[in-house]
Amino acid sequence: MELQESAEGTAPGEAPACGSPVFLYPGARRRPQQRRDERQRLPSDSEPLQLLPSPPPADAHPNYLMANERMNLMNMAKLSIKGLIESALNLGRTLDSDYAPLQQFFVVMEHCLKHGLKGKKTFLGQNKSFWGPLELVEKLVPEASEITASVKDLPGLKTPVGRGRAWLRLALMQKKLSEYMKALINRKDLLSEFYEANALMMEEEGAIIAGLLVGLNVIDANFCMKGEDLDSQVGVIDFSMYLKDGSISKCNEGDGQITAILDQKNYVEELNRQLSATVNNLQAKVDALEKSNTKLTEELAVANNRIITLQEEMERVKEESSYILESNRKGNKQDRTADGQSLSEARKHLKEETQLRLDVEKELEVQIGMRQEMELAMKMLEKDVCEKQDALVALRQQVDDLRTLKHDLALKLQSADIAGKQKSDLNSRLEEKTNQMAATIKQLEQRLRQAERDRQSMQEDNRLFKQEFGDKIASLQLEVEQLSKQRSQIELELKLERNKRSPIHCSTPERKRTPASRRENQEKQQNGFKPETVSSDRPQNAEEESVTVGKGDPVLLCKAPSCVEDVQDQLSKTAVPQMCQLCKAESSLIQRKILCKNCGGIFCGDCSANELPLPSSINPERVCNPCHKQLIQQYSTSPA
Structure with missing residues (x-):
């Protein structure tokens, strides 16, 4: 880091004014x-x-x-x-x-x-x-x-x-x-x-x-x-x-993130270099301390040897002093004075040696204390080095994390682009389907409007038809009432006629017939014919047919009295017992017949049990089963 300022002259007794500092942040370009x-x-x-x-x-x-x-x-x-x-x-x-x-x-x-x-x-x-x-x-x-x-x-x-x-x-x-x-x-x-x-x-x-x-x-x-x-x-x-920096324009968010990551990377590298330099300095201090420690151990050994030699010399001086004292006791006074001088010199030398020994012991204690302090300092330095290494590892891990984060962001961006394309394709397909459905809905609406118009037209036609044929229907209903009265009268007459003819049937000489004639009648019955006695009952069968037609289907008589007469004439012509044209069962010979209004055939009640409105009549008419199926199929296939 460096602060640049303009150097200005200041008074000798005053502190100079500080210039504006310029800070270089980590990651800035430098020489x-x-x-x-x-x-x-x-x-x-x-x-x-x-x-x-x-x-x-x-x-x-x-x-x-x-x-x-x-x-x-x-x-x-x-x-x-x-x-x-x-x-x-x-x-x-x-x-x-x-x-x-x-x-x-x-x-x-x-x-x-x-x-x-x-x-x-x-x-x-x-x-x-x-x-x-x-x-x-x-x-x-x-x-x-x-x-x-x-x-x-x-x-x-x-x-x-x-x-x-x-x-x-x-x-x-x-x-x-x-x-x-x-x-x-x-x-x-x-x-x-x-x-x-x-x-x-x-x-x-x-x-x-x-x-x-x-x-x-x-x-x-x-x-x-x-x-x-x-x-x-x-x-x-x-x-x-x-x-x-106000002169630089703002970049987009992506460039800002990239520059921030690069600045952080440069900062981490700068801090890494600083920590490396600190570690090197600490390692140099550790080496110097190890060298000084070895030197102190050598000096300590030399001091111990010197103490040993001084102790030996002190013992030797003590022996010499004791020997001199003994010699002084035995010698004369002159010798004693000379020996006293040598003794004083020996004592002086002894004091010097003892003082030297004390100094050496103090120096030894100082060296021991310094050695202990050096060991403590070594431990602290080792701990500091370990902490610096841990910090260095953590910073490297942060750099790796930043790189992985950058890679992950790139992958996420690619996946987001792919997902966006897929969503756009899906939206386009959905829009196409929506347009198709809208066209289909429009077509259905048009068909619905057309059907509504057709229904309204049919209702209008029905209303006009009712207005047009309302009077005819009323007149026909009056005719039906008259015909019903006539039918009741005819039924009374038929009952009276039956009552009159019942004794005649009882007195028929049927019992006197020969067995051969009976066999012939049985064969004829098996072949589909009635016995001859039935011929006498033809008027009665004709009347029953007419009554059956009147009872079972009163609509047949609704057109006019002439229609009833025609039906009666047709039944009178076909008074001979006939089989059903559809089922052709023998039992149909004695059953009442129904005339189909569509094809004109004669059928039994089971084969002509359906009613349908015909183009020639307003009310539904009795028709045979084949005609009923045919008419139903025509009505179902005809346009609405």
């Missing part, structure tokens, strides 16, 4: 040399992100870099808070932990709290954590004790950085983050223990950021702190969310 310079300047995870401008002039103020960093962080905080409020208002003022602008806001706040932070010196370097200043809020504002206790009780947090991140999230959920920051910034005497004099929290930029945080009280944030890993998150600011 190869610029990329190599940026890779060398990528910050480590243990230090806050340094937003450095172009090199200051030689006569610039000594606090020039810190002032630029404060200004850049304040601008980033303004952009982050403004974008967060706008997006929250558009989305309904409720945000979750997965919302990207909210995550970037916490990253910016983390960098603001880390700016100018004094670090604790350890074997690996300075360890900077902003959890210490946040713990002071509990003393300044009693309401913050609940947040601090909740953060300390969370089981998944193991580092101070994770506790500080959790504290920021809980304060935002409580909508008192601005109040806590104002209370903390107002106590600069307490902050001086944690921050340098020109840090953001110690200057007026901190008060401005605290005032900007008041606008976040309109946002409702929901966080799930238990399942979130806040210790191992990488705090990198994504500047692509805040960059705008």
Whole structure:
């Protein structure tokens, strides 16, 4: 990342004015040399992100870099808070932990709290954590004790950085983050223990950021702190969310998604390179620590050998001193004075050796402590390397997921196109069927209208027919009544005639006939003839036929009296017993006959039991079965 600004001359006693920063987001086009310079300047995870401008002039103020960093962080905080409020208002003022602008806001706040932070010196370097200043809020504002206790009780947090991140999230959920920051910034005497004099929290930029945080009280944030890993998150600011170019026109949605995926890919690659560089640096540190560890073990062995030699020499000096003391006791006074001088020298040498031994023992203890600290640092470095590798694997997995997602989207697009074509074909076929059905419906409607017109015309014809033949029907009904009266009179006469002739039939000399004549009569009956005695009853059969015709079918007499006379003449001519022309059964000889009005044949009652209206009559007439079938077939095939 690089910030470019115009270098302007400033007064020697004042801080120079900061120029407008230009941020390069991940995925932007850069020159190869610029990329190599940026890779060398990528910050480590243990230090806050340094937003450095172009090199200051030689006569610039000594606090020039810190002032630029404060200004850049304040601008980033303004952009982050403004974008967060706008997006929250558009989305309904409720945000979750997965919302990207909210995550970037916490990253910016983390960098603001880390700016100018004094670090604790350890074997690996300075360890900077902003959890210490946040713990002071509990003393300044009693309401913050609940947040601090909740953060300390969370089981998944193991580092101070994770506790500080959790504290920021809980304060935002409580909508008192601005109040806590104002209370903390107002106590600069307490902050001086944690921050340098020109840090953001110690200057007026901190008060401005605290005032900007008041606008976040309109946002409702929901966080799930238990399942979130806040210790191992990488705090990198994504500047692509805040960059705008008004000269570029808006592309369609598909191009926007592709560019977003490419930007994310470039960002992941850049972060991957940064993590690779960090891993290489940590590996180099591990190698250096291993070398120093071997060197310290060698020095420890040398020190142990030296201690052993010093102990042997001290024992030898003790023996010499004891020998000198014994010799001094035996010698004279002169020898004693000389021996006293040598003894004092020996004692002095002994003190020096004992002091040297104590120094060596202290150095040995220091070396042992350093070795233990190195082992602890090695373990921490190994853990850090493992975490970086896990993050690297996760980022690679995200890249693979993005590729698979892109492939799946392409397949879904193809399947959607195929489904759209199929639906369009189906719609066209349905439209054709609809048109055919509409044409059929029109034809049926035309036929229905034609049938309705025909029905109306037939009704009109029927009405006209009734009007035309109404008088004739009335006159014919009168004739029928007269004929019925005549029929009753004839029936009375026939009854009287039968009563008169009944004794004659009884006195017929039938009994005197010979058996031969009886056999002849039986043969004639078998051949279909009546016996001779029937001939005497012919007038009676003729009368019965006429009566049967009058009784069974009164319509036969409905035309005129002349019709009845014709029928009677025909029956009188055919008074001889006849068989049914259809069934030709012997029993039909003694049954009454019916004259078919269609064909004129004589049939029994079973073979002429149907009635149909004939063209020659209005009322239905008795017809034989063959004529009935023929007339039914004609009526069914005739047009409506």
